[in-house]
Amino acid sequence: VDTKKPLTVEQKQLLIDWVKDGADFQQHWSFEPRQVEVIKPHRSDSWSHNPIDYYVYNRLRQEGLSPASQATKATLLRRISFDLTGLPPTLENAKRFLADDRPDWIERYIDQLLDSAAYGEHMALFWLEASRYADTDGYQNDRLRYMWVWRDWLIKALNDNVPFDRFVTEQMAGDLLPDRNFFTQVATGFNRNHRINSEGGSIPDEWIVEYVADRVETMGTMFLGLTLTCARCHDHKYDPVGQKDFYRLFAFFNNIAEAGLGPNNGNSPPFIKVPKSWPNLSADEAKFVVPDPVKIKVVQTSVPRPQPGAPDTVMVLHELAKRRDTYLLNRGMYDQPDKSEKLQPATPSVLGAWNARWPRNRLGLAQWLMDPKHPLTARVTVNRFWQHHFGLGLVKTSDNFGVQGEMPSHPALLDWLATEFIRRKWDVKAMHRLIVTSATYRQASMIQDQRDSENRLLSRGPRKRLSPYGIRDAALFTSGLMNGQIGGPSVKPYMPPGIWRSISNAAYKQEKGDKLYRRGMYTYWRRTVPPPTMMAFNAAAREVCTVRTDLTTTPLQALTLMNNKTFVEAARFLAERMLQQKGSASDRVAWAFRTVVSRPPTGRELKLLLDDLAFYEKDFAQHPVEAAKLLKVGEKTANAKLPPAQLAAYALVANTILNLDEAITQN
Numbered sequence: 001v002d003t004k005k006p007l008t009v010e011q012k013q014l015l016i017d018w019v020k021d022g023a024d025f026q027q028h029w030s031f032e033p034r035q036v037e038v039i040k041p042h043r044s045d046s047w048s049h050n051p052i053d054y055y056v057y058n059r060l061r062q063e064g065l066s067p068a069s070q071a072t073k074a075t076l077l078r079r080i081s082f083d084l085t086g087l088p089p090t091l092e093n094a095k096r097f098l099a100d101d102r103p104d105w106i107e108r109y110i111d112q113l114l115d116s117a118a119y120g121e122h123m124a125l126f127w128l129e130a131s132r133y134a135d136t137d138g139y140q141n142d143r144l145r146y147m148w149v150w151r152d153w154l155i156k157a158l159n160d161n162v163p164f165d166r167f168v169t170e171q172m173a174g175d176l177l178p179d180r181n182f183f184t185q186v187a188t189g190f191n192r193n194h195r196i197n198s199e200g201g202s203i204p205d206e207w208i209v210e211y212v213a214d215r216v217e218t219m220g221t222m223f224l225g226l227t228l229t230c231a232r233c234h235d236h237k238y239d240p241v242g243q244k245d246f247y248r249l250f251a252f253f254n255n256i257a258e259a260g261l262g263p264n265n266g267n268s269p270p271f272i273k274v275p276k277s278w279p280n281l282s283a284d285e286a287k288f289v290v291p292d293p294v295k296i297k298v299v300q301t302s303v304p305r306p307q308p309g310a311p312d313t314v315m316v317l318h319e320l321a322k323r324r325d326t327y328l329l330n331r332g333m334y335d336q337p338d339k340s341e342k343l344q345p346a347t348p349s350v351l352g353a354w355n356a357r358w359p360r361n362r363l364g365l366a367q368w369l370m371d372p373k374h375p376l377t378a379r380v381t382v383n384r385f386w387q388h389h390f391g392l393g394l395v396k397t398s399d400n401f402g403v404q405g406e407m408p409s410h411p412a413l414l415d416w417l418a419t420e421f422i423r424r425k426w427d428v429k430a431m432h433r434l435i436v437t438s439a440t441y442r443q444a445s446m447i448q449d450q451r452d453s454e455n456r457l458l459s460r461g462p463r464k465r466l467s468p469y470g471i472r473d474a475a476l477f478t479s480g481l482m483n484g485q486i487g488g489p490s491v492k493p494y495m496p497p498g499i500w501r502s503i504s505n506a507a508y509k510q511e512k513g514d515k516l517y518r519r520g521m522y523t524y525w526r527r528t529v530p531p532p533t534m535m536a537f538n539a540a541a542r543e544v545c546t547v548r549t550d551l552t553t554t555p556l557q558a559l560t561l562m563n564n565k566t567f568v569e570a571a572r573f574l575a576e577r578m579l580q581q582k583g584s585a586s587d588r589v590a591w592a593f594r595t596v597v598s599r600p601p602t603g604r605e606l607k608l609l610l611d612d613l614a615f616y617e618k619d620f621a622q623h624p625v626e627a628a629k630l631l632k633v634g635e636k637t638a639n640a641k642l643p644p645a646q647l648a649a650y651a652l653v654a655n656t657i658l659n660l661d662e663a664i665t666q667n
Contacts (some may be wrong), residue, residue, distance in 0.1 A: 060457060071443060140368075141199060379395075631651070
């Protein structure tokens with residue numbers, strides 16, 4: 001009736017036959033309880049390292065394929081290091097582990113990386129993009145905010161390996177926990193990372209609705225893998241989520257003591273003051289703090305603005321004393337509530353029953369999400385772990401487990417991983433270790449058979465480009481420039497001149513000194529003008545929750561790597577490190593090659609680089625002004641003790657090495 005398309009004779013007969021056979025109906029696979037298939041290694045399987053491999057090996061056999069051979073040690077060292085820390089292995093680590101013949105060398109290397117502070121920084125990147133973290137509010141005015149303290153909490157929680165159920169609960173409802181404290185309060189900043197409008201003509205009631213809807217949509221993408229936003233204006237056209245379901249979920253978040261408009265600079269209430277001793281708080285400082293209530297002041301004759309939070313505050317969640325009423329909004333419009341029925345907080349029945357012991361608030365919602373019987377949360381989460389390591393999830397559409405999403409390539413493996421995650425008490429590090437110790441992950445990445453060109457059957461190891469942050473971090477790391485400070489406020493590294501001024505009155509004030517060389521995750525993120533280098537390599541824009549981005553390959557990326565000030569300066573200081581090595585030019589170039597790509601160059605590669613070096617040395621000797629110009633790129637001055645022409649020549653060779661496909665790719 002709705003589509004006005006009549007059924008064909010064949011379709012009618014199919015329905016008749018189905019009814020005659022008992023009309024057996026199953027829900028979409030992801031809404032069904034997990035089916036854990038007990039699997040044992042096949043009698044011909046001498047390849048597997050852990051149960052992951054049993055599922056993969058059996059599927060490959062069914063398709064008439066075989067696993068690839070194991071990748072070289074050097075490849076694995078680099079692959080594992082980037083996947084767990086976002087940084088390449090140090091040359092010292094590479095030498096030590098390459099010379100280690102013990103059978104458990106890889107497990108010990110993995111444990112070393114999991115224990116490093118860089119692990120938490122790297123794993124936080126996905127969460128920052130998914131939680132739409134930024135240093136400004138967004139929209140046209142894009143005013144300042146201060147949320148870096150939440151980012152600090154995130155890094156520490158990941159490094160401390162907080163069980164995932166607790167990790168999620170603190171972010172969803174850390175202010176409602178029986179054992180709540182300052183840290184769990186900061187955790188709720190996850191649900192304050194959304195955009196906030198401070199336009200003078202905006203209607204506060206409309207924007208409160210937008211903020212609450214954003215939290216529902218973010219929860220749907222992050223934990224359910226569902227496009228809940230489709231049910232905001234009407235019943236979902238594909239998934240069994242009605243419009244009333246959306247607004248019942250909306251009701252869980254519709255009680256935050258917040259203002260509709262932002263303060264036009266600074267944090268928007270509710271916010272709390274951060275002690276100067278953060279994150280090393282005393283017992284008194286670590287106690288829960290009741291935020292000041294919203295105080296509205298009308299400015300510019302008609303604009304109702306709340307009090308602003310200073311740089312020493314962080315935005316959090318806090319409940320109103322009296323709950324706001326929630327109604328279904330006709331077509332999602334804030335001013336068209338259907339007041340015939342007041343809606344109470346509730347979850348879609350298709351996604352599992354509600355336990356009567358759970359409170360009907362955000363804490364109960366978190367308990368529902370993390371219930372071991374929930375059909376989606378564990379599946380969606382382990383699928384993203386898989387996506388992190390392999391580039392694609394077992395469900396390729398990691399943002400959509402609904403009817404319009406793709407079927408899992410290995411359904412039984414997905415369910416086993418989800419069940420294992422819960423069995424291991426939601427231990428995130430244990431799951432990463434399980435994946436990277438598998439024979440599946442250790443395979444060489446060369447394509448063996450075009451039937452598996454996209455590697456959906458896992459007939460080879462992962463090959464993927466480094467993240468936008470990883471590309472920059474690797475260059476800083478290998479050049480020796482990187483400032484390894486953990487946490488703290490965002491910094492403003494090099495930026496093309498005038499780019500902020502081109503769209504607003506705000507001026508970009510570039511940092512000086514070591515702050516220029518901090519990891520990419522600490523780069524100041526202005527939503528209307530996000531860092532161009534990151535965006536060129538497909539970073540998420542952080543406007544809304546994003547858990548999957550499509551990769552592009554463009555000429556702009558090559559131009560960025562060759563000419564961007566950060567990468568040219570990194571090449572300069574990699575060149576200084578080269579010249580400080582003992583031995584011949586050949587030894588120095590080979591050292592740099594190993595430092596960047598974790599393997600020695602082939603004879604042909606080395607010859608090409610040495611030929612380049614000889615050409616550059618001759619050219620810069622004839623054009624000393626050009627050498628001096630190159631050595632002035634970047635804020636850090638060159639070593640005056642090194643001959644400028646020679647240093648400039650080595651810098652161009654270093655630039656070539658940093659631009660290799662292998663330098664920005666995990667093979």
